[in-house]
Amino acid sequence: MGLFGFGNKKEGGLMDVIRCDEADYLVWKWSPTGEKSRKENAIRYGSSLRVKAGEVAVLVYKQEDKMMDFIEGPFDQTIKTANLPILTSIVGMAYGGDSPFQAEIYFINLAGSIRSQFFLDWFKIADPNLPHLSIPVQVKGSITFCISDYKRFVNHYRMRSFDIEDLALQIRDMAIRYVKTAVTGAPHDLKIPVNQIERGIDLISTFIESRVKPALENDFSVSMKRFDLSEIKLDENSDSYQELMAIGASQAATIQKQYEVNMQNMEDMQAIGAENMEETLRIQREEAQRRQKLATETSYLGAHQLNIQGDVARTAAESLGMMNANMGFGEGGGMNPAGMMTGMMMGGAIGGNMANMMGNMMNGMNQQTPPPPPTGAIVQYFIAINGQQSGPYNMAQLQQLVQTGQLTPNTYAWKQGMPGWELAARIPELMSLFGAVPPPMPPVPPAL
Structure with a gap:
């Protein structure tokens, strides 16, 4: 866009078309x-002033207070006192309707x-963590x-000898100052690393825009439409x-190695946790099996006693038979009195023992009943906490867990x-535990 222009005289004669x-x-x-030209122009009453829509014509008069008339478009009329109130107050009607001003x-x-x-x-920026390294950078x-x-x-x-090229130059210099400050401090x-500063171009541009916009309005009375930071280039060839x-x-x-160590x-x-869990489950499983086996053996203790007593009786009978063979007649068919006496004594003792054993066996069989399982030894649960x-x-332990709140109806058990x-x-089997939980304690009355 052209910054500044000057008009051409479109029509000849005494009157101008402005x-x-x-x-x-x-x-x-x-x-x-x-x-x-930086001088005022001689304008005649009756000249034509044409202002298009979206334009404003500003007439700046040669006065110490720099008085002005504003004509907003669309406007297409001749210049006269009726539409230029400021001019009327300056020149009055003394010169008639065609006097120049x-x-x-x-x-x-x-x-x-x-x-x-x-x-x-090229100007230099440095990372706050490495202040001794200054990297040259270009910005567009x-x-x-x-x-x-x-x-x-x-x-x-005040539009007296105004040059918009000077204004554009001042605004550019101001923008450069803000850009250099922002990029150096980014x-x-x-918190943008220097080696990644090109990736933060949008963030830096937004940061600069937030500071340039109010400066344009306050210092130059113009509005910023957009601010574009197109390139931030590091000098990759510098040491x-x-x-x-x-x-x-x-x-x-280093970070990658630390990550690998942490993962390992x-x-x-x-793995250790899984092994410990597996070993714990194995031990608990074996303990449960031993408790179950012990409970089963306890239930059939009477039958085991009968088996042992039967084995003793069979062994005694076999021994008695062998002794009878040794107590027979000697050579020539003669009687052995000592052998007979010994056999009779052993037979009586064994017979008495067998009689007592059989009596005990009969009494044991008549009186044997399986003992009740011990409380808390058979019924044992695992729970998930x-x-x-x-x-x-x-x-009993489960009842305590219910009272402490660690075992609830929604707790898994096995x-x-x-x-x-x-x-x-x-x-x-566990439902009865939850009905036995005492109700909450009543509130303590306040102390008088």
Whole structure:
């Protein structure tokens, strides 16, 4: 967009046609000769003033207080006192209707804007963690501004010998100052590593825009339409950049090794935990089997006693037969009195023992009944507490767990013989435990 232009005289004669035919402009000064001039122009009453929609014509009169008339488009009329109230108060009616007056005429394009590009050559930035390494960097971008409040803009500059090229240059210099400050401080203020600063271009651009926008409005009376940071380039050939990348690679390797060590430790701990769980389950399983076997053997203790006594009786009978053979007649068919006496004595003793044994056996068989299973020794449950297997517990211990709140109807439980884990509320043997929990204690009355 053209920053500044001057009009050409479109029509000859005594009267001028004052208008702006520029296609792309922001502020344009009219001149009857088409030549650039910082002087006022002699304007005649009756000249034609044409202002298109979206434009504002500003007539600046040569007075110490710089009085002005504003004509908003669309407007196409001759210049006269009726439509220029400020001019009327200046020249009055003393000169008639065709007397010339001095004024500068500016056209302001309210829909236009100016895009000012900037370029920052090599300057250095440093990472806060490595302040001894300064990396050269280049920055490119642009700033686009417009005039949204034309009265404020005109009052700010008073439009006397105004040059918008100077304004664009001032705005560009201001933008460069903010850009350099923001990029230099980005590693510290925005926590962006220097070697990744190009990835943070959007974040840095937004950061700069938030500071440039109010400065444009307050210092230059213009509005910022957009701010673009197009490139942040590091000098990859510099020694400091190469050293920075080497440090980054070393840190990345260290982090990777630490990650691998942590993963290996986690896997080892998981394996140890699994082995411990398996060993715990094996021990608990063997203990449960031993308790069950002991309970079964206790139930059939009488039958074991009968078997042992029967074995003793058979052994005694076999011994008696052998002794009878030794007590027979000697050589020649003679009787052996000593052998006979010994046999009679042993036979009597064994017979008495067998009689007593048989009597005891009969009494034992008549009186034998399986003893009741000991309380808490047979019925033992494992329960799940906080996702971990715990137990086994007998019924008395389970009752204590109910009272402490560790065993609830929604707790999973299992015992030997069950196909799998089941909620305690669904196990008839445990349902009675929950009905025996005492109600909450009544509140303590306040002390008088």
